[in-house]
Amino acid sequence: MIPPLLAAAAAPGPTLADFGKDPLWISIIKAVFIFVFLMLGVLLGVWFERKLISRMQHRYGPNRAGKFGVLQSVADGLKMGLKEDITPRTVDKAVYILAPILVAVPAFLSFSVIPFGPVVSMFGVRTPLQLTDLPVAVLLVLAMASIGVYGIVLAGWASRSPYAILGGLRSSAQVVSYEIAMGLSFVAVFLYAGTLSTSEIVAKQATGGTVNLFGLTISTPSWFAVLLIPSLLIYVVTMLGETNRVPFDLPEGEGELVGGFHTEYSSSLKFAMFMLAEYVNVFTVSAISITLFFGGWRAPWPISIWDGANQGWWPMLWFFIKLVLVFAFFVWVRASLPRIRYDQLMNFGWKVLIPLNLGWILLVATMRALRVSENHGAVVYTVAALVVVGVIVLVWRFTSVADKAAEEKKARVEEEFTRLREEPTAGGFPVPPLDLPHYHGAARKEVPSGSN
Known part of the structure; x- marks a missing residue:
């Protein structure tokens, strides 16, 4: 039992x-x-x-x-x-x-x-x-x-x-x-x-x-x-x-x-x-x-x-x-x-996962609607598939363009830093005198005796 x-x-x-x-x-x-x-x-x-x-x-x-x-x-x-x-x-x-x-x-x-x-x-x-x-x-x-x-x-x-x-x-x-x-x-x-x-x-x-x-x-x-x-x-x-x-x-x-x-x-x-x-x-x-x-x-x-x-x-x-x-x-x-890097994390979430989800939901909703209404036209399935493919292509294109822009910006920044290293006054900022011993000697002469 x-x-x-x-x-x-x-x-x-x-x-x-x-x-x-x-x-x-x-x-x-x-x-x-x-x-x-x-x-x-x-x-x-x-x-x-x-x-x-x-x-x-x-x-x-x-x-x-x-x-x-x-x-x-x-x-x-x-x-x-x-x-x-x-x-x-x-x-x-x-x-x-x-x-x-x-x-x-x-x-x-x-x-x-x-x-x-x-x-x-x-x-x-x-x-x-x-x-x-x-x-x-x-x-x-x-x-x-x-x-x-x-x-x-x-x-x-x-x-x-x-x-x-x-x-x-x-x-x-x-x-x-x-x-x-x-x-x-x-x-x-x-x-x-x-x-x-x-x-x-x-x-x-x-x-x-x-x-x-x-x-x-x-x-x-x-x-x-x-x-x-x-x-x-x-x-x-x-x-x-x-x-x-x-x-x-x-x-x-x-x-x-x-x-x-x-x-x-x-x-x-x-x-x-x-x-x-x-x-x-x-x-x-x-x-x-x-x-x-x-x-x-x-x-x-x-x-x-x-x-x-x-x-x-x-x-x-x-x-x-x-x-x-x-x-x-x-x-x-x-x-x-x-x-992975944090920018890769956020790009993948917003630019890949969410658009793919939306395209897939559109296809699933279309298939469910056709099943309920008993309308099984091949045209609608083809259109839904093309929409999903279009979303994927747009996501890939947007991601590639964004990556290319980021690489160009990085190259410009590196070029600017290289130029500033070679020519310190190129940025327009004041540069201290290079004759440092003479400068410090003149400064010491101006300091009253007994001062710190």
């Missing part, structure tokens, strides 16, 4: 109608589970990242604390929690203390709309494996990410340090540019799913559909990662920029900013909250990518052939495996790519 806690529900997946009916104690259990999962995930994630990068660099990594060094993250967390908290005298103390909280709390709240599995029976109560869901759940994640950047900016401003302020300003500019591209990469998913609810987006990826193209009926895959691969590729780039990870970790450019926005935070509990929020944000954007593009908690093929793969508590296992693989991608990118 299957215990009530592990009894699977008959429903294949939750809908919005299944939320808001849980008893308070069930909601508390799910909230505590998410909190514990994220805290343990950060501890294991730090160890996993250090271990994987070390093996890529032919090193051992952590191997002293515990078996395979797995307790090293626990030791580091205890050290930061018990270390003396030093607060500089010139900081704005209220904002200085509030900033880490503004970074950490929204990171945890974003995970409340992530679906872990279908409807199950938990202690005799039928409940979805998701804390809550909203008709605009994905927008909640974007809103929480926007609030989190306030903590970074305020941390730099409250520190009263030029390097910390530069890090905070860099982060705000980076998030504005890459969060726009991230939001636009979701639009194609919304158009195909017809909803902004995370649970219903997962349900839409349960089975594939059909598209009529030039009179031919073509079967579409169930995962949006295959059907909407441009949106996925753009989102992969933006999630690296959103989480300030390599190659987009400019707010924490150690070689330029001595640590970035948290320069004035000692390695204590406040600093630990910044690091905690960074890793939780990595888990959040990874979970969003799984939910929107990789079928959510549903089992991949060929596991999905098994009838019980998407029932009961098994879907949590598939979700965790996908989460580990996406996190491993973050680590692989960090170990492989160097940090």
Whole structure:
């Protein structure tokens, strides 16, 4: 006999109608589970990242604390929690203390709309494996990410340090540019799913559909990662920029900013909250990518052939495996790519990602409109494709012209500096006399005796 806690529900997946009916104690259990999962995930994630990068660099990594060094993250967390908290005298103390909280709390709240599995029976109560869901759940994640950047900016401003302020300003500019591209990469998913609810987006990826193209009926895959691969590729780039990870970790450019926005935070509990929020944000954007593009908690093929793969508590296992693989991608990118320049970062966000997103959304919206109206004219598809190609060509042309202008300006500046070095008086500024010994001797004669 299957215990009530592990009894699977008959429903294949939750809908919005299944939320808001849980008893308070069930909601508390799910909230505590998410909190514990994220805290343990950060501890294991730090160890996993250090271990994987070390093996890529032919090193051992952590191997002293515990078996395979797995307790090293626990030791580091205890050290930061018990270390003396030093607060500089010139900081704005209220904002200085509030900033880490503004970074950490929204990171945890974003995970409340992530679906872990279908409807199950938990202690005799039928409940979805998701804390809550909203008709605009994905927008909640974007809103929480926007609030989190306030903590970074305020941390730099409250520190009263030029390097910390530069890090905070860099982060705000980076998030504005890459969060726009991230939001636009979701639009194609919304158009195909017809909803902004995370649970219903997962349900839409349960089975594939059909598209009529030039009179031919073509079967579409169930995962949006295959059907909407441009949106996925753009989102992969933006999630690296959103989480300030390599190659987009400019707010924490150690070689330029001595640590970035948290320069004035000692390695204590406040600093630990910044690091905690960074890793939780990595888990959040990874979970969003799984939910929107990789079928959510549903089992991949060929596991999905098994009838019980998407029932009961098994879907949590598939979700965790996908989460580990996406996190491993973050680590692989960090170990492989160097940090780019800040002007390259901003140019790529505003001049490449956003125009490509707009062209792709136009094509997807056209295809969806044709599918609804059952008008499958080849002319409209051709026009939409030409529009996308035109946007790409314009972006390339604009970027090349801007780069050429920057190179010409750099050449002019170098030429001017060369001319000034060869002819010091060319700039029109007064030049001190070159007969310095005679000048200093005359000056000494004019100084009264006994003066300093």
